Amino acid sequence: MTAPHLRALIVDDEAPARDELLYLLEAHPDVEAAQAAGAREAMSALAHGGFDLVFQDIQMPGEDGFAVLAAAQELERPPLFVFVTAFDQHAIRAFEENAADYLLKPVAPDRLAKSLGRVRRALAEPAPQDLSLAIERLLSSAGRDAARPLGRIAVEQGGRIALIPTSSILFIEADEKRLVAVTACERLTCHGLPTLAKAAERLTGQAFFQANRAQLVNLEHIVEFTPWFGGKYCVVMADPARTEVTVSRNRVRAFKQRLGI
Numbered sequence: 001m002t003a004p005h006l007r008a009l010i011v012d013d014e015a016p017a018r019d020e021l022l023y024l025l026e027a028h029p030d031v032e033a034a035q036a037a038g039a040r041e042a043m044s045a046l047a048h049g050g051f052d053l054v055f056q057d058i059q060m061p062g063e064d065g066f067a068v069l070a071a072a073q074e075l076e077r078p079p080l081f082v083f084v085t086a087f088d089q090h091a092i093r094a095f096e097e098n099a100a101d102y103l104l105k106p107v108a109p110d111r112l113a114k115s116l117g118r119v120r121r122a123l124a125e126p127a128p129q130d131l132s133l134a135i136e137r138l139l140s141s142a143g144r145d146a147a148r149p150l151g152r153i154a155v156e157q158g159g160r161i162a163l164i165p166t167s168s169i170l171f172i173e174a175d176e177k178r179l180v181a182v183t184a185c186e187r188l189t190c191h192g193l194p195t196l197a198k199a200a201e202r203l204t205g206q207a208f209f210q211a212n213r214a215q216l217v218n219l220e221h222i223v224e225f226t227p228w229f230g231g232k233y234c235v236v237m238a239d240p241a242r243t244e245v246t247v248s249r250n251r252v253r254a255f256k257q258r259l260g261i
Helices: 015-025 039-047 065-072 089-098 109-124 131-147 196-202 249-259
Strands: 006-011 031-036 053-057 080-085 101-104 152-157 160-165 171-175 178-182 187-190 208-210 215-218 222-227 233-237 244-247
Touching (some): 006 015, 006 039, 015 031, 015 109, 031 039, 039 053, 039 065, 053 065, 065 080, 080 109, 171 196, 196 208, 196 215, 208 249, 244 249
Parallel strands (some): 006 031, 006 053, 053 080, 080 101
Antiparallel strands (some): 171 178, 171 215, 178 187
């Protein structure tokens, strides 16, 4: 049996995402893959060397994917990086200019095959450009691109994955083991956002506020609010049902600050 000649490391804080990519890579017998659940674990694995390729999630708790990329550049033979991201098209274009490749979640098998082909060619015949300069450009732009608020999020709509403008979302709430984005017309299951904390992180810089443990509200879609019992506030949203959302007592001060009152 021929030994695999392309060693890859899958870095993602979400186990289902790692497992899905590992499953897709099984269709490529020349690829051997290991997994890392975060930046520290990835850096430890890379320090031992031997990896040709890293499939790197960008947004992770603690140190993000760029920290792994920066650490890898200190290695004697840095691996190539393919970003696996749920960023919108504007951010993807920025990564495409500098990274070996990118994959948009959910990863399509044919797109993965093309990416592996690109990586194999790059390893066999290094590009004439100065790769270290490309990495330097990526790292210098990482702060700007990563901080840019996302203009859309992925949701499940009619059996497909759709991207909807965050401005159209009135609020996002936890519903059992999923997140639901509520617009003026429908309730849509969020794709790639496993927790409310992850959603809040992704929406940093936009008009969203975490009112309580289970709901993020879009401040632009609040109709009215009133003081409520126990030091809480009651917020009325602009959907047809005029949904009432409770602002927890310990969140009232921050809520009023966000509204400038």
